Amino acid sequence: MTKTILRALAGETLPTPPIWMMRQAGRYLPEYKATRAQAGDFLSLCYNPELAAEVTLQPIRRYGFDAAILFADILLLPQALGMDLWFVTGEGPRLSTIQSDADFDKLGRGEMIHDTLNPIYETVRLLRKQLPEETTLIGFAGAPWTVATYMIAGQGTKDQGPAHALKAENRELFEKVIDRLTESTIDYLTEQVKAGAEVVKFFDSWAGSLQGDDFDRYAKEPARIITGELKSRFPDLPVIAFPRQAGDKYIGFHKATGADCVALDDSVTAEWGAEHVQPGGCVQGNLASSHMVTGGQTLVDETKRIVKAFSKGPHIFNLGHGITPDADPENVQLMIDAVRGKV
Numbered sequence: 391m392t393k394t395i396l397r398a399l400a401g402e403t404l405p406t407p408p409i410w411m412m413r414q415a416g417r418y419l420p421e422y423k424a425t426r427a428q429a430g431d432f433l434s435l436c437y438n439p440e441l442a443a444e445v446t447l448q449p450i451r452r453y454g455f456d457a458a459i460l461f462a463d464i465l466l467l468p469q470a471l472g473m474d475l476w477f478v479t480g481e482g483p484r485l486s487t488i489q490s491d492a493d494f495d496k497l498g499r500g501e502m503i504h505d506t507l508n509p510i511y512e513t514v515r516l517l518r519k520q521l522p523e524e525t526t527l528i529g530f531a532g533a534p535w536t537v538a539t540y541m542i543a544g545q546g547t548k549d550q551g552p553a554h555a556l557k558a559e560n561r562e563l564f565e566k567v568i569d570r571l572t573e574s575t576i577d578y579l580t581e582q583v584k585a586g587a588e589v590v591k592f593f594d595s596w597a598g599s600l601q602g603d604d605f606d607r608y609a610k611e612p613a614r615i616i617t618g619e620l621k622s623r624f625p626d627l628p629v630i631a632f633p634r635q636a637g638d639k640y641i642g643f644h645k646a647t648g649a650d651c652v653a654l655d656d657s658v659t660a661e662w663g664a665e666h667v668q669p670g671g672c673v674q675g676n677l678a679s680s681h682m683v684t685g686g687q688t689l690v691d692e693t694k695r696i697v698k699a700f701s702k703g704p705h706i707f708n709l710g711h712g713i714t715p716d717a718d719p720e721n722v723q724l725m726i727d728a729v730r731g732k733v
């Protein structure tokens with residue numbers, strides 16, 4: 391019997407939507423914190439295949455999600471291209487920056503990324519051996535625009551100002567960064583699929599700050615190129631795209647890019663998504679992650695509303711964005727029970 395996630399991605403409307411959760415392996419779980427402490431720090435955990443596989447499996451053991459997502463980070467690719475990367479506790483990622491042609495020329499390309507990323511492929515191989523047979527393994531990468539925002543600013547930014555500034559001041563250099571990331575993302579995801587990833591997802595967390603034509607050029611177009619190239623190499627590979635906060639620009643995203651599923655954040659309602667986006671194919675989402683902190687009857691009601699709104703087409707239940715460290719693990723179980731009709 392085909393796995394439920396793969397059935398939904400193939401366009402099937404299921405009586406109960408399959409479910410997984412963005413950032414399901416993470417700091418809201420005590421067992422994650424213990425394994426992370428054992429690894430030393432976040433990046434050591436990402437590059438340790440046994441421990442990265444262990445944290446990927448933890449939410450599967452605890453909750454029986456229908457999919458597992460590879461434990462890694464979207465910023466490992468810039469590191470593999472030769473940039474410095476480190477995480478400041480309580481603040482987030484820091485990278486060396488790309489501001490000039492000289493900075494760009496230091497980036498590597500092609501096969502060299504695998505020297506750094508080989509442990510990630512090993513994590514995928516271990517997971518395919520260790521996951522229950524009904525669980526789908528999702529590989530992932532950041533979308534070029536989102537990864538570029540970190541490479542240009544050297545850190546996370548609220549409005550992606552430095553990346554927008556480089557785009558305005560030196561479009562040629564900006565586009566070279568996007569093109570290099572597009573090419574390397576294809577190489578990276580190709581190796582994840584060869585190692586055993588059954589689905590791939592691109593996270594374009596900052597897609598919402600691209601306006602007008604920029605959205606087409608730097609969110610849609612890279613997604614179309616990456617999806618097209620991966621599908622020419624692996625014709626049966628399902629792709630999930632997540633152009634977060636795209637708003638109206640979610641409409642037509644399946645068709646424009648070839649993605650099988652479009653993930654919706656919680657800035658749009660499920661009813662709107664069902665009417666405007668789901669006709670294009672499978673949708674994923676879109677419960678606000680704050681309900682994982684607050685719980686209660688509101689969580690149950692909101693979960694059921696979303697399940698109902700998307701019930702006439704292919705749907706994978708998920709949050710609108712990643713679960714946060716202050717979430718209560720019991721609320722995750724309550725959400726799953728609500729999706730599966732047990733409460």
Ligand SMILES: Cc1c2[nH]c(c1CCC(=O)O)Cc1[nH]c(c(CCC(=O)O)c1C)Cc1[nH]c(c(CCC(=O)O)c1C)Cc1[nH]c(c(C)c1CCC(=O)O)C2
Nearest residue numbers: 412413414415416432459460461462463464482593595712
């Ligand atoms: C923008 C982005 C990043 N990473 C990611 C994105 C895109 C999705 C999104 O918008 O959330 C994606 C990501 N990050 C992580 C995963 C693993 C799979 C999963 O469980 O979803 C995935 C898919 C682990 C992680 N990535 C990170 C953690 C927390 C690290 C820790 O244990 O201290 C985890 C579990 C760190 C990270 N990594 C990143 C930031 C900004 C931070 C710091 C913020 C924070 O601390 O939450 C970059």
